[in-house]
Amino acid sequence: MPIDPFTLVSPPLFAAADLREIEHRWTAAHPGRPLMAGAGAAAADLACMLARDTGEPILVLAGPGNNGGDALVTARLLAAQGFRVVVVSRADPARLPPDAARAWADWRDAGGNALTDVPAGQSFGLVVDGLYGVGLVRAIEGEDARWIGLANAMACPRLALDVPSGLDGDTGQVRGCAVRADHTLTFLGLKPGLLTADGPDHAGTLHLDALGVEPDMLPAVAGSALTRLEARHRLPPRPRNSHKGVFGHAGVVGGAQGMVGAALIAGRAALAYGAGAVTLGVLDARVAVDYGEPRLMFAPPERLVAAPLDVLALGPGLGQAAQARVLLETALASTCPLVLDADALNLLAGDPALSEMAARRTAPTLLTPHPGEAARLLACGTYDVQADRIAAASMLARRFRAHVALKGAGTVVTHPQGRYAINTTGGPHLAQAGSGDRLTGIVVALLAQGMAPGDALEAAVWRHGSEPSIPPAAI
Template identity: 50%
Template sequence: MLQPSLPIYPVAGIRTIETAAMPTAKPPLMERAGRASAEEAVRLMIDRPGALLIACGPGNNGGDGFVMARHFLQAGRKVVVAFSGDTAKLPGDAKKAWAAWRDAGGETLSDLPAAPPEGWALVVDALFGIGLQRPITGRYADWIRALNALPGPRMSIDVPSGLCADTGRVLGVAFRATHTVTFIALKPGLLTLDGPDHCGELVVKRLDLDANSYLPAPGWEVRPALFADQFTPRRLNSHKGLFGDAVIIGGAAGMCGAPLLAGRAALRAGAGRVFVGLLDPRAPAVDLIQPELMLRPAEQALEEGHAIALGPGLGRDAAASTLLQRAIDGEHALVLDADALNLVAANDALAGALTRRHAAVVLTPHPAEAARLLKVRPDEVQANRLEAVLSLARRFDAHVVLKGNGSLIAHPDGRWLINRSGNPGMSAAGMGDVLTGLLAALLAQGWPIDSAIIGAVHLHGSAADLLLAKGIGPIGMGAAELPDAVRILLNQWVAQHQRP
């Protein structure tokens, strides 16, 4: 059975939900969070005897830690709590949590203790939560570095301390968890940029709240359930004309490999026919690896197909610019990647024509290409990837995929999603070309634009995950290895969806 997609809220949305729920929440939300954290910790320590260490901070995240510690103390488990703050300055609920811990017989240490000879059964980070706005320095920074150096499982409560819950940026220094239990709903920063490297295994505890009933979710996690309505088995009475014509255009001198990779991916993703238009006048007439591909001069290929993808190996000369203008003026669904994006970024006339286009447009920039389109630096894009992808969607009235760790998808109407599939093996040449081919194939087969985008992005990362599970990568994983994994996964998903 396909798992449902989970909602994602920025910090402001989580605060809105908390404010609405708190007046009638019994037990209070902090009690629920501390108990949920304790339950998750029990799972992590099931075969690890000994004491656990909980480092509590000066805010509500520390309060969650005190509640968690009290549950273990009352259950007879040895727990050590480190807290260097001033109890008089704790927020109201956190102060109550500390008092309940004290009244239960708990004690706090003002500094991190040395680990016992057998090591800690679990190290828990309850220092800073989703409200952190500035870099961590001083004693708490030293604590985080010391905690990161400890062996064994490390769990964060709600968000790893030092990680911005909205952007995934590290604020000074951040706790590196092997497990994170987050509350109410997912947050963007847990899923993109540096978030996944610091969260480890991520578990959501809803705290008995239906977040969507308080505030409709602005974002969603990408999962196959979101595009499962496209998982229709092919009829026995089928022919290639039913599955669309995908067109890939690029391949300037010395760069023919890029569109060929995209074309091979489009075939494996089920397109009925795939045309590859090549700019290089000395381009091959046939792909000896994939002879099913129909190679054409670029100008001729532009006349074919139901969906056109332009950019892999395109180059930036006058011929490439002319092809791009013709593609923008057409009425096909259009995918732009690589040099097509660079041409748009450098030419206001092309950018204006793209914005005025009536047919669907999908842009698939990596951070540097996104920066050129937005006229900013790449580090500014990475500083707030969600805002960057939403800005691009508004600027060009287009569907946008901002590639990277936790690729983001934004639609022109403001909806957004984050994809979690994929791994570091995808940090290799040609991976973006494969994604371009997948998009062209699904659009050519008539998938609705939203489903085609999230389906291609998730399938792309999942294919790399399948290779990794087979021992292929992450080091040395090649883009040419992905298309066969794409075919396997797509057929598996269709078959699984049909089972009762």
Template identity: 70%
Template sequence: MFRPPPRCRAMSPLSAPLSPPLYTTAELRAVETRFAADGLMERAGAAAAELAASLAGEAGGPVLVLVGPGNNGGDALVAARLLAAEGSPVHAVGGADPARLPADAARAHAAWRQAGGTLQREIPSRRFGLVVDGLFGAGLQRDVAGNEAHWIAQANALGCPRLALDVPSGLDSDSGRARGCAFRADHTLTFLGLKPGLLTADGPDYAGQVHLDTLGIDPADMPSVKGIALTGLDARHRLPPRAQNSHKGQFGHVAIVGGAPGMVGACLLAGRAALAQGAGSVSVAVLDDRVAVDYGAPRLMFASAEALVEASLDVLALGPGLGRSPRARALLQTALGADCPLVLDADALNLIATDPELGLAAAQRNAATVLTPHPGEAGRLLGVDTQAVQADRVGAAHELSTRFGAHVALKGAGTVIAHPGGRYAINTSGGPWLAQAGSGDRLTGMVAALLGQGMETGNALEAAVWLHGADRPEHQHIRVLR
């Protein structure tokens, strides 16, 4: 088993701290520059070697190390050298020109050579106990092609554990978009700080279990950033305990409007979710006048849609199953003038996207506004296609928040929650089981219920998104190593 050198910290798994910060490539480049003289590459390589030895020891067999042309390749070569020094068979594969390597990577390459290591140009045809990906790290600016794409395809087809260093090669560390092709890791050991791209879009499918090593940098020396990973609920996401001597009027009157003919279930699902999340009372207005009771949840009160959007409420939600009829538009126009928090989803968003007058009214609201679009709805609001939204989910959520002065939950893998002023969070709970009809309607009801009980808007949206995904324990796992 690999033993860390004397100056390398031993690593132990910890529970991920609540709300760990997220760093963009540019923010981390500044940190790397500041601490360039502190031997970060040797520290990263030692951390990688220790984790690699553990993973390879479980599988048995030699270690394949893929070496790229930058500092990520240097980290990989340090790990390869340390593993080999402890007796692990290592095959290093890469095609970089040593004369064109960055200074630290060039030193790592020279040390690997001096230790008797070689760089092969092809992946040997044999069984491996582990693949370590050090081809490309954070900040990749192009699609992967050529030899690197060939090596990634071969590595992805190997029947052994796969470990990526910093980010899986081919994955955009800021957006989570796979660029051409990407290394599909079982584990990713990321350095200094968490990257947004590991947690959203394609990131969760390619990163596997994420391990964070801060390389000994004091958190106080890291830059202040606006993004967090939502790994659980902290104090600001929790309502105070209810007094024994309390009544329903203290916990909010929530109204939900939608349910056009053929889509009544969407509105009822939102209403039931609001009740389950603790709203004091919930009124629903369905546009299908044939429905006047929910036998599955008879506590739901039914009212006229026109009367409800003009009523005095604690929170109003509009959109689940609303449709796009002239009546639906008129209801939305009235609701945009409400002086209570307003949650907009589904067809409410589609109506705003196609009607500049409604869009202006939404942007000029004085009370809090929450938007919960899926990527298609977000694209319509922004005037772009879904692919453009998915290519930069964090950027799309920020643009929606700025344009409408709203708190936004851009749903999908790694839901992005953007707040006015630039703060944002990426949720780590949930999983593909949420991709089914009615899932978003439940979220609408949950957000409305927490708002109705008095939780601050941004906190209510984050809490609802986390709880919505935490019904089943299939969230992305993050380990902090030190």
């Protein structure tokens, strides 16, 4: 029975290699009970609910692998329920994998056939995409690309099986072109690529069916989806007998001339999320008070980076002048948790000595780069970072022994020990100046109140994405 995966708490994320292991374990334990039968049945049930009630046929695109076999089982079951079904496939039945070949034979024995092209001028009530599933390693081109273009242009719902064809299930990268599904029914478990990079724009509404696979058959994996906060992501209730010192003193350094707003945004967010006291070290010496949030304190940045704090953040509006570099060097020597963002990351990327200092820190270090900053830190192109966001964030976590939030669609949070999570909140409303500064402030607030660094970064990312968006017309 398909479920909404976002009702689960921290569901695991399975890469293509993990799924092959699950299938191998299932086959060994349940010979003669192919998972394909369950996948096709689940897809047929969902397709029945999604197909438009117009009497138009359902188009099923079946590829040359097991994803195509899932589609053929779906087609046979839909036809048995009285739907008109048009199967389009150029797969050679003699070269199909065993389970897919059996699905083809069952479809043929039930009186079905397959066209070699999408009928011109025909309207459909639903498209079922079973061209390519997980494990795709090449760009889709030729006739397959043309079929995807036709499917994307059709005025009917599109249901993708497992992952939309053309989307890399491990990375979320589009390989050539990809189906833009309205719904994706994914099997066994969630795939990382459905949640990050181009995945959210192509998967539509996600449905999950574990196909009855027992939990003990699932391999341990490093990744999970940040769907809801766990207990570790929550601060304990505040006692009545408390004072501001109990909830931490946070420092935020940045705000060079012309960029003061970045530091103010971070500081205001830190207060809003519960830090006991927040002091700003603003490089623009003309600013000594925030009239919008007068609770913020101000101190010379050189004094603040050397002060005894519960947490220090450096970067919002920092700039890259000589003064900024000196401040970063001093901050790297601090013994409190350190959050580095924006120009602090750019300075780190351009100075091997500073990078070495960061990697040698014994206190927790948290990095919150966007893809461009991550690319500079890794000495590669932004395209390379976006091509495999999980790998890029994991590399940063290892290199700097840091907790890392690689921002973007499906923010990836990685940790030094190899664990990672992909956030499922947020949206394009966060693509605005100041958004990253606010995230820095939320991270600072949770750290100041004593939350563990990795948990604080995950919780901050999730909470930041959960904040309500403000329509442009309402601003």
